[in-house]
Amino acid sequence: MASPERAAPLPAGTAARRTGPRRVLPGWLWALPPVGALGLVFLHPLVLVVRQSLSPDGGGHSFAAYAQVLQQVPFRDALWNTVWIAVASTAGCLVLGSVLALVIAFVPFPGGRALSRFIDVFLAFPSFLITLALLFVYGTVGMANGLWTDATGAADGPFTFLRTPWGVLLAEITYFTPFVMRPLLAALSQVDTAQLEVASSLGARAPRILRQIVLPEVLPALGAGGSLVLVLCLNEFGIVLFTDAKGVTTLPMLVYSKAILDGDYPGACVVAVVSVALSVTLYTLYRAVLARAAGGARRAGA
Amino acid sequence: MLVHSRAGRWTAWTVFFVLFLPLFALPFLVVLAASFATHWSGALPSVPTLAHYREALHGDSLHALTTSLLTATGASVSALVLGGWAALAAERLPRRLRRVVDALFMLPLAVPSVVVGLCLLVAFSQPPFLLNGTAWIVVLAHTVLVTAFAHQSVGAALTRLDPAYEQSAASLGARPLYVLWRIRLPLLLPSLTAAAGLCFALSMGELSATVMLYPPGWVPLPVRIYSATSRGSLFEGAALAVVMMAATLAVLLGVSRIRNRAAHR
Numbered sequence: 307m308a309s310p311e312r313a314a315p316l317p318a319g320t321a322a323r324r325t326g327p328r329r330v331l332p333g334w335l336w337a338l339p340p341v342g343a344l345g346l347v348f349l350h351p352l353v354l355v356v357r358q359s360l361s362p363d364g365g366g367h368s369f370a371a372y373a374q375v376l377q378q379v380p381f382r383d384a385l386w387n388t389v390w391i392a393v394a395s396t397a398g399c400l401v402l403g404s405v406l407a408l409v410i411a412f413v414p415f416p417g418g419r420a421l422s423r424f425i426d427v428f429l430a431f432p433s434f435l436i437t438l439a440l441l442f443v444y445g446t447v448g449m450a451n452g453l454w455t456d457a458t459g460a461a462d463g464p465f466t467f468l469r470t471p472w473g474v475l476l477a478e479i480t481y482f483t484p485f486v487m488r489p490l491l492a493a494l495s496q497v498d499t500a501q502l503e504v505a506s507s508l509g510a511r512a513p514r515i516l517r518q519i520v521l522p523e524v525l526p527a528l529g530a531g532g533s534l535v536l537v538l539c540l541n542e543f544g545i546v547l548f549t550d551a552k553g554v555t556t557l558p559m560l561v562y563s564k565a566i567l568d569g570d571y572p573g574a575c576v577v578a579v580v581s582v583a584l585s586v587t588l589y590t591l592y593r594a595v596l597a598r599a600a601g602g603a604r605r606a607g608a
Numbered sequence: 609m610l611v612h613s614r615a616g617r618w619t620a621w622t623v624f625f626v627l628f629l630p631l632f633a634l635p636f637l638v639v640l641a642a643s644f645a646t647h648w649s650g651a652l653p654s655v656p657t658l659a660h661y662r663e664a665l666h667g668d669s670l671h672a673l674t675t676s677l678l679t680a681t682g683a684s685v686s687a688l689v690l691g692g693w694a695a696l697a698a699e700r701l702p703r704r705l706r707r708v709v710d711a712l713f714m715l716p717l718a719v720p721s722v723v724v725g726l727c728l729l730v731a732f733s734q735p736p737f738l739l740n741g742t743a744w745i746v747v748l749a750h751t752v753l754v755t756a757f758a759h760q761s762v763g764a765a766l767t768r769l770d771p772a773y774e775q776s777a778a779s780l781g782a783r784p785l786y787v788l789w790r791i792r793l794p795l796l797l798p799s800l801t802a803a804a805g806l807c808f809a810l811s812m813g814e815l816s817a818t819v820m821l822y823p824p825g826w827v828p829l830p831v832r833i834y835s836a837t838s839r840g841s842l843f844e845g846a847a848l849a850v851v852m853m854a855a856t857l858a859v860l861l862g863v864s865r866i867r868n869r870a871a872h873r
Contacts, residue, residue, distance in 0.1 A: 333700030337709060340694035348716055348724070348752050351731035355723070358730055402627065409624040413611050421628075428632065430806070430856060432813025432830060435849055439635030441842060442642045442653075449638065452650040480631050512611060541720035543816035544830075550838060558722040558816065565726055566820060575730070578723040585718055 359575035375576045380555060384577075388556040388584065391471060392539035395478040399535050400528065402479060403486030408516070410487075411494035422491060425484045434544035436481045437473075441548075444468050469551040477545045482538060486531035493527035494520070529596040536592055540585045557581040636853075643847040660847030669848060672832040673855065676812055679743075679828055680859075683750035684758075684807035688800060690751070691758030696788070699766055713759040716752050724752055725820030743826040749817040754807040761806065765799035798867050805863035812856045 360367050375381050410418050443449050444465045451463025467473055497520055505515045543558040555563070557577055565574035611617050643660055645653030663669060691713060698709040716724060728749050732739040739745040773795065777787045793800075815830040822831055829852045837845035 333697065334705065337694065337697035337701055337705075340690050340697060341709060341712065343690055344694070344712060344755070347748055348727070349712070351727035352719070354731050355727050402631075406624060406628060409620050413617050413620040413624075415621055424632075427857070427860075430809035430813075430860065431853060432815060434815055434830065434834070435639065435813075435853070436635055438833070438837060438842075438845060438849055439638045441837070442638040442648060442846070443634060445842075447648050447842075449648070449651060452648065452652075456650050480635070483631070506612075512616075537718060541718075541722075543720065543722050547815070547819070547834065548837065558720045561720070561722045561726055562820065565729070571730065574726055578720075578726050582719050582723060585720065589718070 355575045355578055358572060359579050361572075371572045371576050375573055375580075381560065381577065384555040384557050384560045385580070385584070387471060387554060388540060388558075388581075389588070391474055391478065391556065392536060392542075392588070394475055395482060395539045396532055396536045398475070398479040399483045399486045400532050403483045403490060403531065404528070406483070407487045407490040407494060408520075411491060411497075425487055428484050429488070432544055433477070433481045433542060434548040436477045437545050437548035440468060440473065440477055440480075444473075469549060469554075471554050473551070474546055474549050474554055477549070478539055478542060481545065482535045485535050485538065486528070489527040489531045490524060493524040497523050525600055529593075529600070533589060533592050533596070537585055537589050540588060541581075557584065639846050639849055642843055643850045645843055648843075660844050661851070663844060664847045664851050668827070669832060669851075672827050672829045672848075673851060675743075675826055676829040676852070677855065679747050679750055679826075680808045680811035682747045683754055683811040684804050686747075686751045687755040687758045687807050688762075688804055691755040691760075691803075692762045692796075692800065695759050695762040695766055696792070698763070710759075710763065714756050717756045721753055721814070721816035722820060725749055725817035728752070728817070729821050740821065741823045743823065745821050745823075746818060746826055746828065749821060750811040750814055753814060753817060754810050757806050757810065758803045761799055761803040762796065765796055769795055801863050801867040805860050805867075808859055808863070809856050812852060812859075 359371060360369070410421065441448065444451070445468055446463075446466075448463075448465075450465045454460065454463040454465070467476075501519055502515055505519055510518070541558060542556070543562065546554060546556050546559045547562070558581060561574050561577045561581065564570045564577060611620055641653050642648060644656050644658070646655040646657050646659075647653065665673075694709060694713055698706045701709065719727075728745055729740060731737070732745055732748075739748065769792070774787050774791050777791050778784070782790070813830055814828070815834065818828055818831055819834070822828065829848060833845045833848045833852070836842075836848060
């Protein structure tokens with residue numbers, strides 16, 4: 307299979323030109339219709355939102371709307387809630403997802419494959435189902451409180467955290483952990499078991515094998531899963547909406563309540579721009595930290 | 609095998625199931641159990657009934673189901689055309705331009721869905737594109753949101769495609785369009801159907817952008833579930849959720865059967 311024709315792919319259009327004077331449209335022309343459609347239905351609307359956030363009703367351009375919104379206490383609360391819930395959820399998903407994926411990969415049990423399929427199905431369902439389910443498990447009418455009142459005879463159960471930020475955190479960790487597990491399982495299946503056997507026969511114990519052999523191998527997958535979960539958590543809306551707590555507002559929730567409940571479109575546009583900027587900033591920051599960590603791990607391994 | 613002792617293995621499995629069952633298996637079971645119940649004040653639900661399902665398959669709820677199915681079909685077909693076309697066209701571009709196109713099509717993933725909804729609301733509430741208040745704006749929003757997934761999976765499949773087939777076809781004189789239609793698309797069929805299934809499932813459960821812009825006559829199932837639970841009808845919401853999951857699973861199953869047949873050809 308080392309023939310030169312096979313090794314070097316033909317440039318686009320070469321064959322057609324060779325067979326006759328057929329006109330071949332240049333490649334970039336074919337890319338125009340889909341990019342144009344995307345521009346019409348997404349990029350242009352995005353620009354309109356930025357423009358509306360900069361132009362108050364009186365006309366002209368100013369940052370007045372930003373100054374006004376950034377001073378509001380609900381906005382600051384929402385910003386803080388968004389950041390800490392997303393960061394805590396990402397950390398929780400990484401820890402939980404790693405533990406579960408390691409057991410599936412290295413301590414195999416019958417039915418493990420079926421579980422991986424189950425996780426794929428899990429990813430196809432919307433996030434708000436988790437909050438709906440948690441209402442039946444930890445809600446005021448629900449399994450956990452029901453067990454407690456049956457056992458102790460008390461009027462109310464002790465589980466009241468569901469309508470607090472902790473309820474949102476639990477739901478997000480539950481829903482987003484599979485997003486970490488899937489790339490991680492794929493990476494773990496690539497790890498050379500011979501290396502593990504050698505390390506183990508040389509006397510290394512499980513924690514050391516995990517740290518020195520498995521971790522460097524799966525760090526890119528862990529990083530990819532983590533960055534996806536971070537962005538998804540920052541942008542999550544369904545879980546927060548279904549939690550329906552007065553005290554838990556995040557930036558996407560604030561966009562919704564400003565635009566739909568208050569009809570304040572310039573304010574909603576300001577929060578939307580801040581929300582997009584926050585997602586992009588945290589994502590970039592995370593990738594930079596990860597690149598440094600990966601570089602450090604490679605240096606330590608060398 | 610990382611854990612050699614029998615005790616160690618059992619410890620690992622116990623930890624796994626103590627974490628896995630309550631977190632991932634319980635939610636589905638609980639929603640399913642609640643959809644057949646009218647009360648849940650003890651450890652288990654009580655007073656079994658089928659009334660919620662009767663309600664979920666009649667009147668407005670049935671209309672919401674068909675609305676969701678139609679929206680998801682429309683959105684996944686148009687996302688597949690738009691994202692697939694972009695992935696196929698981007699392959700022919702110079703490397704730098706290709707990365708720009710790929711990044712543009714991934715951008716809707718980085719933007720919160722609520723903001724996508726707001727964008728469409730701002731852009732299509734004024735002439736010349738007055739779509740606000742019609743069903744089209746919902747389909748359009750879902751298309752924008754799921755196109756990234758279609759683009760990504762078709763793009764990934766394209767890099768795995770063996771160029772030998774199309775090169776031999778082209779060297780035999782086949783025009784590019786003929787090569788696309790007879791060689792590349794049939795080879796891509798398995799990943800195209802996988803992408804279609806994913807897009808359909810995501811669109812069926814889409815809530816964030818939908819609550820921003822659904823018109824009164826076009827209420828998809830997730831919005832209906834939200835309005836049921838927010839007015840306190842949790843059990844009715846659970847039945848609607850089960851109907852939604854069942855419909856999604858049925859379509860996914862059908863799509864994967866098509867995929868298997870395409871892969872065996």
